[in-house]
Amino acid sequence: MDLVLGFSIFLGIIMGWFWWKWINNKKKKDSRVPKGSLGFPLIGETLDFIICGYSSRPVSFMEKRKSLYGKVFKSHILGRPIIVSTDPYVNKAILQNNGSTFVPYYPKSVTELMGKASILQMNGSTHKRVHGLIGSFLKSPQFKSRLTRVIEKSVLLPMENWKNKNPVYIQEETKKITFEVLVMVLMGIGPGEELEFLRREFAEFIKGLICLPIKLPGTTFYKSLKAKERLVKMVRRIIEEKKLNMERTTTMSESESESEERDRDESGRRPILDVADVFLCDAVESNGMEQQQQQTVDVISENMIEMMIPGEDSVPMLMTFAVKYISDCPLALKQLTEENMELKRQKDSTGEEYDWTDYMSLPFTQDVISETLRMANIINAVWRKALKDVDIKGYLIPKGWCVLASFSSVHLDEENYENPYQFDPWRWQRKEGNLSNSICFTPFGGGQRLCPGFELGRLEISIFLHHLVTRYRWVAEEDYSISFPTVKMKKKLPIIVAPISS
Ligand code: HEM
Structure with missing residues (x-):
């Protein structure tokens, strides 16, 4: 019984790993998608994101990646692939959008607790x-x-x-x-x-x-x-x-x-x-x-x-x-x-x-x-979700991806x-x-x-x-x-x- 369970877990990990590689490669195909790492399967780079959040310098998560990949990079945090922007011009384009391209994105717990007609969710x-x-x-x-x-x-x-x-x-x-x-x-x-x-x-x-x-x-x-x-x-x-x-x-x-x-x-x-x-x-x-x-x-x-x-x-x-x-x-x-x-x-x-x-x-x-x-x-960033492929300053934000416009990195x-x-x-x-x-x-x-x-x-x-x-x-x-x-x-x-x- 233990052997069967062990083998199933092993098989699950291997399949998860291949699936993750496949997702990564698919995303890499378009070179306009910002550079970056999607981290480990499932958890992505969430651990580092949280550890930096508890540190005396929360923007260090952004700073590390900015020095490696530039002011706009991709990552995978809190269960989602995400494009992070620390560039004031890209942030402005994200904020100025009228809801036909970007809509607010909140964690599942927040959307479940808010009514559909909430000002925070309407568009x-x-x-x-x-x-x-x-x-x-x-x-x-x-x-x-x-x-x-x-x-x-x-x-x-x-x-x-x-x-x-x-x-x-x-x-x-x-x-x-x-x-x-x-x-x-x-x-x-x-x-x-x-x-x-x-x-x-x-x-x-x-x-x-x-x-x-x-x-x-x-x-x-x-x-x-x-x-x-x-x-x-x-x-x-x-x-x-x-x-x-x-x-x-x-x-x-x-x-x-x-x-x-x-x-x-x-x-x-x-x-x-x-x-x-x-x-x-x-x-x-x-x-x-x-x-x-x-x-x-x-x-x-x-x-x-x-x-x-x-x-x-x-x-x-x-x-x-x-x-x-x-x-x-x-x-x-x-x-x-x-x-x-x-x-x-x-x-x-x-x-x-x-x-x-x-x-x-x-x-x-x-x-x-x-x-x-x-x-x-106090509000260090806003989260949005792209309703379609969006091109900002030569970067491609693929449809369905989240974008985090980081204010603290700019400030x-x-x-x-x-x-x-x-x-x-x-x-x-x-x-x-x-x-x-x-x-x-x-x-x-x-x-x-x-x-x-x-x-x-x-x-x-x-x-x-x-x-x-x-x-x-x-x-x-x-x-x-x-x-x-x-x-x-x-x-x-x-x-x-x-x-x-x-
Ligand atoms: C220092 C104080 C405050 C800061 C730093 C702050 C910051 C922000 C930011 C950054 C947003 C934009 C969120 C987004 O784009 O998704 C926002 C939206 C909002 N804030 Fe404030 N806020 C403050 C005080 C207040 C107060 C006192 C109220 C209530 C009366 C308020 C009500 C709202 C509402 C209703 C929205 C949503 C607007 C919308 O989605 O159309 N805020 N706030």
Whole structure:
């Protein structure tokens, strides 16, 4: 019996090896397919990819291959043959594509957990319309003015307690702050039981995004699916309530109460307060409220949860890395503090509220944020799949292959940035080398999928940094980052804080 089993395994390995060789040779036939290695059968070069992700220099996977094969090379990672681009021009061509050639590619666990109508998965004209709706809402000055008060509250309340908390774990604190802002932005939910329910269930849900997609009770994936079901149920109830409210306001007569009247805008409609309102209004305008089906409420509910995925981790990690970098660079911290103290003095003397433009117009603070985005590479790449054979800059990307457009390789390339591993916010004033060239700086992606939350993210961190440096001095404990499966600080960045006496 053992002999038969042993022989079968041996035969399997031999056949696997020949199959792999055959695939490799077939791919080599067209010399325009970028050079590179597909590594070992089945696992390809995944092990090295993961090991580099855990190291202090995650781009070393790209750097090694770039030196052997050039800026665009082929590999085989996470179960797929893939073309990796570290070339800003090729990345730009990939990002600019409108969905007829490249579509987003996510691991199987992610696609299984996301609804078909998720903004992250939709393509073509539907995607363009939905993306435009969200983007213009999040960019609008009225929204940013209103949101500034929400962010200030979410930042200041927990910060008040920091002096009794030493050490303060920045990665955890910023996660709490930004989650609160995110659910307010998406669904208008403030602090309370609903927020805590969302926080708990969402944490369970995202564990399943990067894991083996095995739907058996007890597995991470199964628990994640169940958490998503609970999330959808709760969010659906909130969207139903919003929909009812909207219907009620639309049909309300003019004689109705003054307070309800005050809630309306010039055109007589309730103002749009969050992203769920944007979706609901769009559904009403395109279908008419009467025909609006349960389907719409379901799609909106799923989208609210899925939009939390790109928004949830990115902003707190940006804040955490900014604290890490300025802690390690006293000169930058000094200049940042002086600039923000000056604004605080002005505001204290006039007693005026801050406007979002006050926070966003501090030049050195914005340079610190840009430099953090460049170095931290929170979203270090985007993944796409080619729907047909594509020729970019003489490279052939075969139909069905995945492409990884690596942002971190461009952001940390000395051809584009002098001393790329040095935190140097002053480089943004010098506008050195390729810095003025926007294709070398794409922390928020580009083209039609450019992050619609990019201004919101910048506003949040501007407010956070302002109140941090004008209220506290601190010493950061030694910590380091890991990049796999997502960018994190190993020890959650503990800092010892002391309030600044006024
Ligand atoms: C520092 C903060 C952030 C960074 C670095 C970041 C980065 C990115 C990047 C690189 C993409 C492009 C993905 C692709 O092309 O496949 C993206 C897309 C997206 N981001 Fe952000 N993001 C941030 C904050 C936010 C926030 C706060 C929100 C939520 C309100 C948000 C919502 C989205 C959405 C919905 C998409 C998908 C857009 C689409 O596919 O059309 N992001 N983000």
